[in-house]
Amino acid sequence: MKTPPDAPLGRLAVAARPALPWLRVRLSGWWARVLVAGGAQRQSHEAAKARGKSWAYTSLKDANLVYADLTGADLSGANLTDANLTGANLTNARLPGADLSDANLARADLTGADLSDADVSDADLTDANLTDANLTNARLPGADLGSANLTGANLARADLTDARLARADLAGANLTHARLPGANLTRANLYDTDLTDARLPGADLNRADLTDADLTGADLTGADLTDADLTGADLTGADLTGARQLATAHVLEVIWSEHTQWPVHVGAQMRARSIPLGGGRFIVEGSGNSGADLSVPPVPVS
Numbered sequence: 001m002k003t004p005p006d007a008p009l010g011r012l013a014v015a016a017r018p019a020l021p022w023l024r025v026r027l028s029g030w031w032a033r034v035l036v037a038g039g040a041q042r043q044s045h046e047a048a049k050a051r052g053k054s055w056a057y058t059s060l061k062d063a064n065l066v067y068a069d070l071t072g073a074d075l076s077g078a079n080l081t082d083a084n085l086t087g088a089n090l091t092n093a094r095l096p097g098a099d100l101s102d103a104n105l106a107r108a109d110l111t112g113a114d115l116s117d118a119d120v121s122d123a124d125l126t127d128a129n130l131t132d133a134n135l136t137n138a139r140l141p142g143a144d145l146g147s148a149n150l151t152g153a154n155l156a157r158a159d160l161t162d163a164r165l166a167r168a169d170l171a172g173a174n175l176t177h178a179r180l181p182g183a184n185l186t187r188a189n190l191y192d193t194d195l196t197d198a199r200l201p202g203a204d205l206n207r208a209d210l211t212d213a214d215l216t217g218a219d220l221t222g223a224d225l226t227d228a229d230l231t232g233a234d235l236t237g238a239d240l241t242g243a244r245q246l247a248t249a250h251v252l253e254v255i256w257s258e259h260t261q262w263p264v265h266v267g268a269q270m271r272a273r274s275i276p277l278g279g280g281r282f283i284v285e286g287s288g289n290s291g292a293d294l295s296v297p298p299v300p301v302s
Contacts, residue, residue, distance in 0.1 A: 066084055074093075095113060107126070125144060139158075142163065177199075181200070203223045213230075216238065240261055255281060
């Protein structure tokens with residue numbers, strides 16, 4: 001069924017989606033007429049009007065907004081379920097409480113966007129730019145964030161259960177109290193990321209870069225740490241119960257405490273190669289912990 005042009009969805013489509021967004025040219029009248037005759041479309045003067053406009057609490061379910069320019073637009077509480085926002089420009093857009101479940105946001109630019117409390121479950125955000133975006137309390141279970149740029153993003157208390165974050169860049173991001181059980185973080189960049197009290201049971205951190213990450217109080221039970229780089233990471237009070245392939249991880253200068261839980265035998269080995277920092281904290285000297293038996297239950301270091 002064709003969307004009426006005067007309906008909210010119709011107005012947004014006209015205003016936000018310019019013709020041939022991948023090629024915008026200024027031409028003389030003669031060349032313009034030649035291209036129009038060949039099927040090209042003139043860009044509407046309405047195209048720029050979507051920037052900064054308010055579509056708060058509007059139903060845009062199934063909307064086709066491919067390459068839409070929604071810079072600074074207010075989409076608070078909007079229903080964008082199953083919407084196609086591939087390549088859309090949502091820089092500094094406001095989307096708190098919006099429903100983006102199952103939406104396609106592949107390659108979309110969400111730099112500085114506010115997605116706090118938004119439902120982004122099962123959405124496609126592959127290669128999306130979420131630099132400095134606010135995703136506090138956002139719900140992203142099952143979302144695909146493969147190769148997405150999340151540098152400096154705020155994901156505090158976000159739900160990323162079973163999310164796919166392979167090769168995602170989360171450098172400097174805030175993931176305090178975030179929930180990531182079963183998340184795929186293979187080769188993800190978590191350099192200097194704040195994962196304080198984050199929950200990562202069963203997460204796949206194969207070859208992830210956790211250099212200088214803060215994992216204080218983090219739950220890494222059953223996580224796959226194959227070839228992960230934990231150089232300089234803070235594991236104070238972290239729980240590595242059942243962590244897999246820790247023997248292959250890089251642990252040079254890892255900080256840990258008396259309350260850190262290592263697999264059996266690993267605790268004694270870490271203590272043997274660590275020096276005290278005071279206050280019940282230690283720092284690991286040397287690299288790796290090859291030869292550790294990780295197949296048995298862990299115990300707290302005492």
